[in-house]
Amino acid sequence: MKLTVLTENTASGYYTAEHGLSYFIEYENKNILFDTGHTDVFLRNAKKLNIDVDTAEIVVLSHGHWDHGNGLKYLKNKKLICHPNCFIKRYRKNDSFNIGLDLSYAELKKRFKILVSREPYYISENIIFLGEIPRINSFEAQTTTFIDENRNDDFIIDDSALVIIINDEFVVVSGCAHSGICNIVEYAKKITGMKKVKVVIGGFHLIENNNQTKKTIKYFKEQNISQIFPSHCTKFPALVAFYNEFQIKQVTTGMIFNF
Numbered sequence: 001m002k003l004t005v006l007t008e009n010t011a012s013g014y015y016t017a018e019h020g021l022s023y024f025i026e027y028e029n030k031n032i033l034f035d036t037g038h039t040d041v042f043l044r045n046a047k048k049l050n051i052d053v054d055t056a057e058i059v060v061l062s063h064g065h066w067d068h069g070n071g072l073k074y075l076k077n078k079k080l081i082c083h084p085n086c087f088i089k090r091y092r093k094n095d096s097f098n099i100g101l102d103l104s105y106a107e108l109k110k111r112f113k114i115l116v117s118r119e120p121y122y123i124s125e126n127i128i129f130l131g132e133i134p135r136i137n138s139f140e141a142q143t144t145t146f147i148d149e150n151r152n153d154d155f156i157i158d159d160s161a162l163v164i165i166i167n168d169e170f171v172v173v174s175g176c177a178h179s180g181i182c183n184i185v186e187y188a189k190k191i192t193g194m195k196k197v198k199v200v201i202g203g204f205h206l207i208e209n210n211n212q213t214k215k216t217i218k219y220f221k222e223q224n225i226s227q228i229f230p231s232h233c234t235k236f237p238a239l240v241a242f243y244n245e246f247q248i249k250q251v252t253t254g255m256i257f258n259f
Helices: 041-048 066-074 105-111 181-192 211-223 236-246
Strands: 002-007 022-027 030-034 058-060 078-082 090-092 112-116 121-124 127-129 146-148 161-166 169-174 197-203 227-231 256-258
Touching: 002 041, 022 041, 022 161, 030 121, 041 066, 105 112, 127 181, 161 181, 169 181, 181 197, 181 211, 211 236, 227 236
Parallel strands: 030 058, 058 078, 078 112, 169 197, 197 227
Antiparallel strands: 002 022, 002 256, 022 030, 090 146, 121 127, 127 161, 161 169
16 A cells, blocks of 8 residues: 655645645555645645546545645546535634635535445445544544534534555544544444554644543554554644654655555
8 A cells, every 4th residue: 555645734845735634545456535635735746746646536535624625626527435514614613714615515516426425435345435433432522613504513523534454454544533533443443343453644633742642642552553643633742742652753745655
């Protein structure tokens, strides 16, 4: 499995950064674009990396936030896989700026073949879109700073992830982990029936070195995960805590991972 970072919060070398996330995944003769950031940065970085994004027939949207899906406006004629709640308008509680997608469902339907699923969807035998993540532990996804278009608390139930099976292990690719990165890993174990987690990469949505961060680190240590790459929405205090435990490498634009 090869994963190339097209968009990240942190720049490196000749590659541009923005607040967002986009990965180009190559595995078993399939090319998948996982999220798009919010501008055409993912396309510009792909060009510098000699990656033809058009070879990806499938786009997976981790959830319906601007920094993960507004880059969709630069694509068309692909299958778009996501949770059905990805298309609602959404806001922070303290302002009125829509942080959902720029394009409506109707507009996106003109550009893509949309497949929505709350249940796990098998892109192939070894590549799974997890759908809606059960929130089973007591330390993740307990509060929210967001509201939806009806002014109700928005817990971002559309937040999902990809699972990629490699031999007798699996890789978890997360966009933002609003549903909780530990919840995601546990659901991946349940769906695959496998216990060995090879890699967890992506946004962990951890801000401080607080109780949630400490319990997440404890969980990861108990799972004996081979490689951990928190990125994007994982803020500096949490990254420091992860570095102290796992000597993590910072994820930046243009990085290439082979798992």
